[in-house]
Each structure stands twice: as structure tokens, then as C-alpha cells.
Amino acid sequence: DIDRDRLVETMEEQAAIGGTDGGGLNRLALSDADARARDWFVERATAAGLDTRIDAFGNTFARRAGADSDAAPVLVGSHLDSQPYGGIYDGALGVVAALEFVRTLDDHGIETRRPVEVVNWTNEEGSRFPPAMQGSGVWAGAHDIETEYEKTDADGTRLVDELERIGYRGSEPAEPREPYHAYLEVHPEQGPRLDETGADVGVVTGIVGLRWAEVTLHGQANHSGTTPMHYRNDALVAASDVVTAIRRLPGTLGDRTVATVGSLTVDPDSVNIVPETVRFTTDIRDPDEGVLETAIDRMTAEVAAAADREGVGYDIEHTMRAPSVDFPERPVAAVADAVEDLGYDGRRMVSGAGHDATHTASVCDTAMIFAVSEDGKSHTEDEFTSWPDCYRAANVLANAALDLAGR
Amino acid sequence: DIDRDRLVETMEEQAAIGGTDGGGLNRLALSDADARARDWFVERATAAGLDTRIDAFGNTFARRAGADSDAAPVLVGSHLDSQPYGGIYDGALGVVAALEFVRTLDDHGIETRRPVEVVNWTNEEGSRFPPAMQGSGVWAGAHDIETEYEKTDADGTRLVDELERIGYRGSEPAEPREPYHAYLEVHPEQGPRLDETGADVGVVTGIVGLRWAEVTLHGQANHSGTTPMHYRNDALVAASDVVTAIRRLPGTLGDRTVATVGSLTVDPDSVNIVPETVRFTTDIRDPDEGVLETAIDRMTAEVAAAADREGVGYDIEHTMRAPSVDFPERPVAAVADAVEDLGYDGRRMVSGAGHDATHTASVCDTAMIFAVSEDGKSHTEDEFTSWPDCYRAANVLANAALDLAGR
Numbered sequence: 001d002i003d004r005d006r007l008v009e010t011m012e013e014q015a016a017i018g019g020t021d022g023g024g025l026n027r028l029a030l031s032d033a034d035a036r037a038r039d040w041f042v043e044r045a046t047a048a049g050l051d052t053r054i055d056a057f058g059n060t061f062a063r064r065a066g067a068d069s070d071a072a073p074v075l076v077g078s079h080l081d082s083q084p085y086g087g088i089y090d091g092a093l094g095v096v097a098a099l100e101f102v103r104t105l106d107d108h109g110i111e112t113r114r115p116v117e118v119v120n121w122t123n124e125e126g127s128r129f130p131p132a133m134q135g136s137g138v139w140a141g142a143h144d145i146e147t148e149y150e151k152t153d154a155d156g157t158r159l160v161d162e163l164e165r166i167g168y169r170g171s172e173p174a175e176p177r178e179p180y181h182a183y184l185e186v187h188p189e190q191g192p193r194l195d196e197t198g199a200d201v202g203v204v205t206g207i208v209g210l211r212w213a214e215v216t217l218h219g220q221a222n223h224s225g226t227t228p229m230h231y232r233n234d235a236l237v238a239a240s241d242v243v244t245a246i247r248r249l250p251g252t253l254g255d256r257t258v259a260t261v262g263s264l265t266v267d268p269d270s271v272n273i274v275p276e277t278v279r280f281t282t283d284i285r286d287p288d289e290g291v292l293e294t295a296i297d298r299m300t301a302e303v304a305a306a307a308d309r310e311g312v313g314y315d316i317e318h319t320m321r322a323p324s325v326d327f328p329e330r331p332v333a334a335v336a337d338a339v340e341d342l343g344y345d346g347r348r349m350v351s352g353a354g355h356d357a358t359h360t361a362s363v364c365d366t367a368m369i370f371a372v373s374e375d376g377k378s379h380t381e382d383e384f385t386s387w388p389d390c391y392r393a394a395n396v397l398a399n400a401a402l403d404l405a406g407r
Numbered sequence: 408d409i410d411r412d413r414l415v416e417t418m419e420e421q422a423a424i425g426g427t428d429g430g431g432l433n434r435l436a437l438s439d440a441d442a443r444a445r446d447w448f449v450e451r452a453t454a455a456g457l458d459t460r461i462d463a464f465g466n467t468f469a470r471r472a473g474a475d476s477d478a479a480p481v482l483v484g485s486h487l488d489s490q491p492y493g494g495i496y497d498g499a500l501g502v503v504a505a506l507e508f509v510r511t512l513d514d515h516g517i518e519t520r521r522p523v524e525v526v527n528w529t530n531e532e533g534s535r536f537p538p539a540m541q542g543s544g545v546w547a548g549a550h551d552i553e554t555e556y557e558k559t560d561a562d563g564t565r566l567v568d569e570l571e572r573i574g575y576r577g578s579e580p581a582e583p584r585e586p587y588h589a590y591l592e593v594h595p596e597q598g599p600r601l602d603e604t605g606a607d608v609g610v611v612t613g614i615v616g617l618r619w620a621e622v623t624l625h626g627q628a629n630h631s632g633t634t635p636m637h638y639r640n641d642a643l644v645a646a647s648d649v650v651t652a653i654r655r656l657p658g659t660l661g662d663r664t665v666a667t668v669g670s671l672t673v674d675p676d677s678v679n680i681v682p683e684t685v686r687f688t689t690d691i692r693d694p695d696e697g698v699l700e701t702a703i704d705r706m707t708a709e710v711a712a713a714a715d716r717e718g719v720g721y722d723i724e725h726t727m728r729a730p731s732v733d734f735p736e737r738p739v740a741a742v743a744d745a746v747e748d749l750g751y752d753g754r755r756m757v758s759g760a761g762h763d764a765t766h767t768a769s770v771c772d773t774a775m776i777f778a779v780s781e782d783g784k785s786h787t788e789d790e791f792t793s794w795p796d797c798y799r800a801a802n803v804l805a806n807a808a809l810d811l812a813g814r
């Protein structure tokens with residue numbers, strides 16, 4: 001069993017870095033606050049006697065030796081970056097639970113057969129630089145590092161420049177430097193299902209596929225008072241038409257499909273100017289890749305039809321394509337066994353959020369443990385997971401990871 | 408006749424102040440560029456021998472004495488502020504034409520019976536601080552100066568602080584200091600009707616009424632992947648529903664009604680967060696006040712229905728209410744006579760844009776002259792009025808104003 005008080009204390013330590021007045025976090029990837037969180041992680045890992053190394057994409061690994069130094073290590077961790085106004089659990093809980101695992105091994109003087117590594121992935125959220133799960137994606141070979149280096153934020157700042165600026169462009173290649181035995185990650189569920197069903201913990205069996213796109217509509221700026229309605233090419237009217245269509249898209253496909261327009265900007269954005277350019281994002285998810293393809297086709301058709309009705313041009317850029325993943329039975333069984341041994345009420349489920357586990361799954365056996373998200377709130381300062389729920393999930397990780405690492 | 412070359416030269420002088428790479432202007436009210444344009448105006452007015460004074464709201468008057476110093480003056484002018492990316496004619500043409508009028512009187516050694524004043528009104532555009540036509544509105548008593556001082560821009564900067572900063576909070580009360588005989592204003596049409604009908608110049612007989620509002624929708628931020636569709640309270644979906652309804656609003660009311668959502672912002676504005684708060688503006692216009700009231704009622708009903716469908720809250724703040732204005736026959740006849748004397752093809756029309764003339768009309772006899780807007784483009788860098796069209800409109804102003812001022 002891990003140390004409850006130390007878990008809470010460590011969670012509170014990290015929550016103070018980039019903490020907001022609203023009790024959440026503003027720790028966007030590669031910001032100053034993210035840099036301070038990374039420094040804190042390195043310091044805590046070093047204090048726990050781990051060897052840390054930083055790869056060329058800023059992913060940070062902290063290793064505890066195993067009895068058999070040639071055995072493939074077990075990797076555990078998550079991410080310390082946050083949404084612009086996110087909660088204190090999303091990502092951090094997985095890193096803290098992983099640290100707690102190795103600290104607990106020390107507490108009990110346990111030597112594992114396999115080495116154990118704790119990882120803090122770069123830019124899981126993707127809200128400053130798309131795509132999400134970027135660091136793990138580069139590491140797993142899903143993305144080309146040079147392409148990702150060139151990604152820019154809304155201010156036009158390049159990712160690689162921010163990585164250099166905060167001192168986290170490491171010397172190690174951003175790739176698995178040896179075979180890995182397994183990857184386990186604790187994360188808040190971020191949805192309402194555990195809370196609704198009264199379960200203690202989620203045994204995650206896979207992750208939905210996701211597709212992000214950025215749509216730009218090109219209309220014609222004009223005066224709102226003197227331009228007759230039939231003279232207009234209003235980019236915002238066309239965009240709004242698509243937003244309401246996307247709200248209805250899932251209804252016709254399946255009960256697991258979700259589709260969202262989360263970001264939208266208008267140019268020139270003046271009360272008395274017909275909007276010229278509107279950019280918005282789409283985020284579409286489903287466990288079934290076939291449904292996803294149909295959904296993308298429909299979204300594209302909606303954009304084309306709305307643009308045509310309003311006489312505006314359009315571009316669609318596909319910014320993220322993360323495949324649907326089914327976790328293999330072995331690591332899922334390790335998690336399910338730990339849940340049972342601890343006497344918790346576990347619930348098997350598919351994750352609706354993307355996770356770094358999406359990418360590690362292509363490198364090694366992967367599974368996840370979900371902590372209860374009260375009311376399912378996520379990506380908001382109101383995110384909440386009780387300390388007992390944090391503790392339960394971290395405890396499952398420790399037991400499942402120990403099982404996989406071997407005594 | 409005014410001096411064509413000097414008119415063009417003076418237009419080009421002002422266009423260099425706050426000029427954009429795209430050949431337009433970025434001279435938002437009370438910005439540094441607006442301050443430089445004001446300084447330029449004072450300098451040019453002083454060079455023309457006029458006495459300038461600045462009122463407590465920054466409206467700047469430059470006076471040429473008349474033979475009868477007790478006679479009510481004739482006021483001519485417009486505004487030098489611009490949209491974020493506007494053209495070089497909107498506003499500036501009216502100020503330059505007014506300057507040209509007094510310069511031409513000097514060229515010909517003409518003494519008018521009445522004093523003539525050239526005015527540069529503060530914040531006609533209203534795109535940085537609502538409402539539009541603010542300086543003339545304060546001057547005419549339509550707005551309370553203390554309330555308008557407190558208006559803030561998107562960054563929260565107060566108007567009065569900007570007025571002080573740029574040195575244009577004058578000592579004179581912001582009100583008519585004596586009765587005025589008439590107000591005339593030249594302005595680009597900003598719509599397509601003169602261009603379409605091949606007319607030389609517009610004889611403006613009135614101005615539509617306009618209503619601006621700011622609508623805020625209050626939803627609930629949540630994760631775009633894990634939040635089932637039926638759990639969502641998406642502020643952007645509700646807003647989009649209203650935007651498409653507002654596009655159709657005019658169709659059912661009258662062929663002169665226009666309705667626009669020009670500005671819209673999303674918070675937190677992240678690809679994978681269900682939008683929590685959306686703010687947007689509405690701009691509804693019609694020459695008929697009854698139609699306007701019906702349109703506002705329908706807009707309000709659309710907001711309520713959309714908010715209800717999506718389970719979000721809402722506020723509506725009414726930020727501008729400018730009444731529909733019919734100009735009296737006397738100043739309109741002065742304009743129409745000048746058009747006829749000059750042999751131009753004039754077209755009588757109602758303005759779809761609000762103008763400072765909306766407010767001066769409550770103080771003194773008011774009329775306007777429109778210059779042709781090529782393709783009707785306005786509030787964009789692509790705004791264009793040919794020099795011959797600028798010249799024709801300025802010439803009509805000079806002749807009509809001379810008629811009203813008396814020789």
C-alpha cells in the first residue's frame with residue numbers, strides 16, 4: 001500500500017505550480033509554469049534516487065534499477081502540462097502516482113526484477129500546440145520530430161524554440177532506447193460513468209479513435225449597415241451552420257460518437273463588419289474507425305454545403321488522427337487482478353479521452369487505470385477527484401506495476 | 408470649385424497616419440494613430456487660419472469667422488478614427504472635404520455671412536468603445552458624458568483614461584456652445600447602390616435606425632471526448648443557432664432590414680473543451696422604428712429559445728439605440744441644388760450606416776452627401792472611392808455649405 005498522506009502532499013506540491021485563483025491549473029505545454037513543473041519533477045525524482053534523462057522532445061524519464069539490468073523496463077507515468085484553465089488532477093495524478101510507486105518500493109525495500117521508469121510526457125493536452133499526446137507520439141514514431149518542432153502556438157511561437165528556451169530539448173533521441181515490457185498510466189476518467197455507477201476505479205480496455213481538424217472559411221468583410229443581406233458572404237454564418245450540424249452529427253451515427261467545435265475565432269471581429277474569416281476546430285471521436293471515417297465525411301460535406309450556401313471559400317486541415325486502440329489482455333489483467341486483490345469495485349471501460357497510452361500501445365503492452373471524476377467534469381478548474389479516489393487508483397497502479405515488474 | 412490636387416494630396420497625407428500594409432487604415436478611436444491624426448488635423452486647421460478648440464470628449468472644432476459673428480454657424484466635418492482594418496476614405500473624406508471647403512473660401516477671398524466650423528468627432532466607428540457616433544452623441548445630449556467616460560475597450564482600458572493619455576480631454580463643455588444653423592457631412596456611401604445605378608453622388612435624405620446588443624451565453628466547460636452529447640451545455644452551439652437565425656431575420660420583416668453578428672468570442676476556446684462562455688454582438692437596422700422593435704423582439708426570442716434548447720443561461724445588454732432620422736427639406740434642398748448646379752447625376756437615398764449626422768440632426772438642420780463606394784465595399788481595407796468621386800462629393804459640400812453660410 002502506498003502512503004496516503006505523502007500522495008496528497010505531493011499532489012498539493014505540484015498543484016501550486018501554475019495554480020489559478022479558481023483553484024485549477026494554467027500550465028500550458030512549454031510555458032514557464034510547465035518548465036517549473038518539469039524542474040520540480042526532476043528534483044523529486046532525483047531525491048527518490050532515480051536517474052533522470054531528457055529526450056530531444058522534452059519527454060523526461062526517471063529510472064529505478066532492477067535486479068536484472070538487461071530486462072525490459074516497466075514504464076509508468078503521465079503528463080504535467082494542463083489546459084488553459086484545467087484542474088489539478090488531469091495528468092499530474094498519473095505522474096504523482098508513478099512517483100509514489102517507486103517511493104513505496106523504497107519504503108518496503110523491494111527490489112524489482114525489471115527496471116522501472118517514471119515518465120513525464122511533453123504536451124499531452126495539445127491545446128497550445130496541436131496535436132495532443134505529442135511527446136508520446138514522437139517517441140512512439142507516430143509523428144516526425146522535425147515536423148512537430150515546427151508547430152506554432154496562436155502567437156506564432158515555434159515549439160522547438162520554446163523547448164530550447166525552457167531548457168528541455170534533451171540530448172537523448174526521442175524514441176524507445178530499448179524494448180519496454182509494459183506501460184501503465186493512472187488518469188482521472190474525465191467523464192461521468194464511474195461516478196454515476198458508483199464504481200471505485202476504472203479498468204481501461206482501450207481508447208477511442210480521434211480526429212481533429214481546423215476549418216477556415218473565407219468570406220468578404222463588409223459594412224453591416226449598408227450591405228444588403230443578399231450581397232453578403234458571411235464567414236460566421238457559414239461557420240455557425242456547421243457548428244449546429246456538428247452538434248447533431250453523433251445522433252445519426254452511434255451512441256458513442258462525440259463531436260465538438262471547441263475553438264472559433266472571427267476576423268475582423270467588429271460589431272459592424274460582416275465577418276470575413278472564421279477559423280474553427282472540430283474534434284470527432286468514436287471507438288469504431290469506420291464510424292469515424294463516416295463522421296469525417298459528413299463533417300466535410302457539411303462544411304462544403306454551408307460554404308456554398310453563403311458563397312464563401314473553405315479549407316480543411318486535418319491536425320490529428322489518433323487511431324482507436326484496444327489494450328492487450330495481459331496488462332489489463334494485471335490491472336483487473338490488482339483491483340480485485342485490493343477489494344475495490346472496478347469497472348471495465350473504453351476511454352473517451354486520448355492519452356499517451358494511445359501511442360505507447362504501439363511500442364509495448366499498455367493499460368490504464370481511471371480514477372473517479374466527480375460529476376465527470378474535466379478540462380475545467382471545477383475538475384475534482386477525492387483524495388480517497390486518487391489513493392485507490394494510485395494503489396492499483398502500484399500493485400499492477402509491481403506485478404508486471406516482478407519481485 | 409475646390410482644388411482637386413490639394414484634395415488628393417490632403418487625403419494621402421491623412422492616409423499615411425496609421426496606414427496598414429494592405430493599403431487601409433488601423434486608426435482605432437483614441438489609439439496612438441488616432442492621436443497623430445488629431446494632431447495633424449489641428450495643425451492643418453491652424454495653418455488654414457482657423458481657431459481650434461477641443462471639448463471635454465475630444466471633439467475638435469476649427470472655426471472660420473463670418474461677417475456676422477453673432478449668426479449661428481454652419482458646421483461641416485466627419486471623423487478621423489477608423490475600423491481595425493478599414494479603408495482610407497471612411498470618415499477622413501468628410502474631414503478633408505470640410506477643410507477643403509474653408510481653404511477654397513480663402514482661395515477665392517470669400518467672406519461668408521455665418522461663421523463656418525470644421526469638426527472632427529471622437530469615436531464615430533464604435534469598434535473599440537461602443538457605441539458608434541459617440542462623440543457627436545455626447546455633444547448632442549443623446550448620451551451622458553460620465554457614462555461614456557467609463558466605457559472600456561476589450562483590454563479593459565477606460566475611455567476617459569485614453570482621452571487623457573493622448574491629450575484630447577479638452578476644457579470646453581461637450582455640448583453646442585451656441586445655436587447652429589446647419590450641419591453637412593460628406594461620407595462614402597459604404598454600400599453598392601450609387602455604384603450599381605451609375606450615379607455621381609448621393610443626396611442623403613435620412614439615416615436608418617440602429618440597435619446594437621451584446622449577448623452572453625453561459626454554458627459549462629467540459630471535456631470534448633468524455634462528455635456524452637446529452638450531458639453538454641455548449642455555449643457555442645446555442646450562439647451558432649442564434650447566428651443562423653439572425654441571418655434569416657430580415658427576410659421576414661422587410662427588404663430594408665439588415666441584421667449581423669460581427670463579433671463573437673469563445674471561452675476557453677480550446678479544441679478539446681466544450682465551450683463555456685460565448686459573447687457575441689448583434690447589429691440590427693431598418694428605416695422604420697416599428698420594424699426595428701419587432702426585429703429586436705424576435706432576436707430576443709431566438710436567444711431565449713436557443714439557450715433553452717442547449718440548457719445554457721444568457722444575458723442581453725443593449726449597447727446602442729440610434730433612432731431613425733429623416734433630414735429636413737431645407738438642407739437636403741441645398742445639397743440637391745448644388746448637385747444640379749454642378750451638373751452631376753445625384754440620387755436621393757437613405758443611409759444604411761449610422762453617422763454623426765444622426766445626432767447633429769437633433770441639434771440643427773442636417774443633411775449629408777454620399778460619394779460612390781466602388782462595389783459597395785466598406786469597413787475593409789478594400790474600400791475604394793475614386794479621386795473623381797471624392798472630388799464630386801467635396802464639391803457638392805462646398806457649394807451647399809456656401810449656400811447655407813451665405814455670401
Ligand SMILES: NC(=O)NCCC(=O)O
Pocket residue numbers: 124125126132133190352353354355630632679
Ligand atoms: N486526456 C486528455 O484530455 N487528453 C487530451 C487529448 C484529448 O482531448 O483527449
Ligand SMILES: NC(=O)NCCC(=O)O
Pocket residue numbers: 223225272531532533539540597759760761762
Ligand atoms: N458610417 C459608419 O460606418 N458608422 C459606424 C456606425 C455604423 O456601423 O453605422
